[in-house]
Amino acid sequence: xxxxxGGPARLVLTASVARRYYLDGRSKVEIAEEFGLSRFKVAxxxxxxxxxxxxxxxxxxxxxxxxxxxxxxxxxxxxxHSVVVDTPDDHDESLRQHVxxxxxxxxxxxxxxxxxxxxxxxxSVGEMxxxxxxxxxxxxxxxxxxxxxxDGGDTSVDVVRDVAGASGGAxxxxxxxxxxxxxxxxxxxxxxxxxxRAFGRLRSVTRAAVGVGLWAPGQSTLYDxxxxxxxxxxxxxxxxxxxxxxxVSAEGEPIRTELAExxxxxxxxxxxxxxxxxxxxxxxxxxxxxRAALRSGLIGGLVTHTTLAQALLDAG
Numbered sequence: 001x002x003x004x005x006g007g008p009a010r011l012v013l014t015a016s017v018a019r020r021y022y023l024d025g026r027s028k029v030e031i032a033e034e035f036g037l038s039r040f041k042v043a044x045x046x047x048x049x050x051x052x053x054x055x056x057x058x059x060x061x062x063x064x065x066x067x068x069x070x071x072x073x074x075x076x077x078x079x080x081h082s083v084v085v086d087t088p089d090d091h092d093e094s095l096r097q098h099v100x101x102x103x104x105x106x107x108x109x110x111x112x113x114x115x116x117x118x119x120x121x122x123x124s125v126g127e128m129x130x131x132x133x134x135x136x137x138x139x140x141x142x143x144x145x146x147x148x149x150x151d152g153g154d155t156s157v158d159v160v161r162d163v164a165g166a167s168g169g170a171x172x173x174x175x176x177x178x179x180x181x182x183x184x185x186x187x188x189x190x191x192x193x194x195x196x197r198a199f200g201r202l203r204s205v206t207r208a209a210v211g212v213g214l215w216a217p218g219q220s221t222l223y224d225x226x227x228x229x230x231x232x233x234x235x236x237x238x239x240x241x242x243x244x245x246x247x248v249s250a251e252g253e254p255i256r257t258e259l260a261e262x263x264x265x266x267x268x269x270x271x272x273x274x275x276x277x278x279x280x281x282x283x284x285x286x287x288x289x290x291r292a293a294l295r296s297g298l299i300g301g302l303v304t305h306t307t308l309a310q311a312l313l314d315a316g
Contacts, residue, residue, distance in 0.1 A: 011054075017042055018049040065102070069309045073302065076313060077294045080276050081106060081301040084309040095282040095305055100127025103209060103280045103303040108133040115206045119163060120144045120244030120266065121156035121178075122211020123221070124280040129159045135167035141201045142171075143208060144244055145178035145189075145264035147225050172198040176264045178245065179225065183261040190264060202266065208274050210244040212281040212299075214289035230259050241289035243279065243298055246271055250288060252295025268298065276300040287311040 017035065020026040021042075026034075028042045035042075049055040066086040074082035083106050087098045103124070111117065113136040119125055120143040140163045146155040157173050164171030174194040180186050189195055213220025215234060222242050223231060234257055240250040245265040247255045254268040271277060278301035281290045291312055293299050304312075 014045045014049050015054060017045045018055050021046055022055060066306050066309070069306060069313075072313060073304075073309050077302070079294075079300060079302055081110065081278065081303075083303045085303070085305045087305050088307075092283055096124050096127050099280050099282050099303050099305055100124050101131040103128040103278065104131035104133065106278070106301075106303060107207070107209065108135070111135050111138055111207065113137055116141060116201070116204045117163065117167075117169075118143045118202070118205035118208035118266075118274060119156070119160050120208065120210040121147065121159060122213075122244070122280065124211050124282060125209050126159055128209060128280060129163050132163055132166055135163075135169065137169045138167040139169040139201075139204075140164040140167065140171050140173075141205055142173040142198050143202075143205075143210070143266045145174075145176045147178045147221055172201045174198050174264075178222070178265060179259065179263050181262065183258075186262050186264060195264065202270050203273070205274050206276070208244075208271070208277045210277055210279055212279050212286060212290050212293045213242045214286045215239045215241060215247075216285075219283075219285055219289070226259065233257070234259065241286075241292040243277075243293050243296070244271070246298065248292050248296045248298075250292050252292050252297065254296065254298075271298050278303060280304070282308065284308050284311050287315060291315055 017031055020031045021028070028039050032039045032042050064086060066084045069084040070082045073079065073084060083102050085098045085102045087095065116139045118141045140160050142156055142160045144156050146157060157175060160171050160173040174192070176189045176195055180189065190199065213222060215223055217223065220242055222245060234247060237255050237257060238249045239247045239255050241248050245263055246268045247257055247260065249255055277299055279293055279299045280303045282305060284307050287308060290308065
């Protein structure tokens with residue numbers, strides 16, 4: 001088969017024309033005038049450069065968004081939005097910052113004045129809140145109570161107030177723990193005016209941001225904050241993941257637990273009613289949990305990083 005580039009003189013000419021067009025941004029008319037060629041000859045040389053592989057065109061967003069993985073993940077799991085950050089699999093803090101900033105950029109792009117934003121506490125959601133651009137007066141609703149963190153980081157109340165302050169929208173928040181000792185106490189807390197007011201607004205929430213935890217040590221803040229008895233009981237029931245305190249099996253089926261009766265947070269039914277819940281997971285150790293969350297149908301959007309996205313695709 002004949003070489004589409006011909007001999008060395010034609011090769012050099014083709015490379016020069018391609019450089020002017022693709023790297024220097026010159027028009028075909030300008031290139032034709034410079035080299036004494038017709039516009040049609042320039043077009044044929046550019047075609048030959050692509051066909052031969054002399055010029056390769058890639059769609060990339062290095063260091064920002066892996067567009068190919070994002071599209072594959074969206075198509076595989078039927079997501080409304082999928083953003084995969086092109087970053088090496090680094091330590092948790094770095095990954096959390098990368099996915100948090102990407103989630104902030106996504107919400108800044110898609111949130112409209114008609115939206116109501118629900119926030120369930122997670123470390124990645126906290127990172128997102130810190131990077132969030134000003135929103136168009138968006139009301140913000142707290143979805144879960146607060147957990148005591150060993151590092152004294154932001155609570156769900158802090159995150160909701162910070163985001164609402166940045167957006168200029170109303171904030172529906174409450175001071176209550178995520179878990180309590182018994183169901184009676186949980187029921188009493190849910191009847192407090194500020195708690196009832198926040199949960200009364202759940203029906204108006206149009207988008208939400210949540211984390212995903214693997215039910216294992218160090219992979220879920222809720223797991224780490226629970227008693228050993230609760231940890232073992234949920235393992236016995238087949239809990240694989242928690243999505244803002246909603247427990248699901250590896251197959252994505254919501255699991256009723258006694259612990260849920262002692263929690264101040266959104267239920268599976270309430271979460272399913274939100275038009276789009278965007279999860280912001282990080283770390284390949286959570287692959288099983290994120291896959292379970294995607295299978296549950298509770299998640300409509302995902303912001304993650306390359307290694308976790310590839311692990312989700314490889315898992316089938």
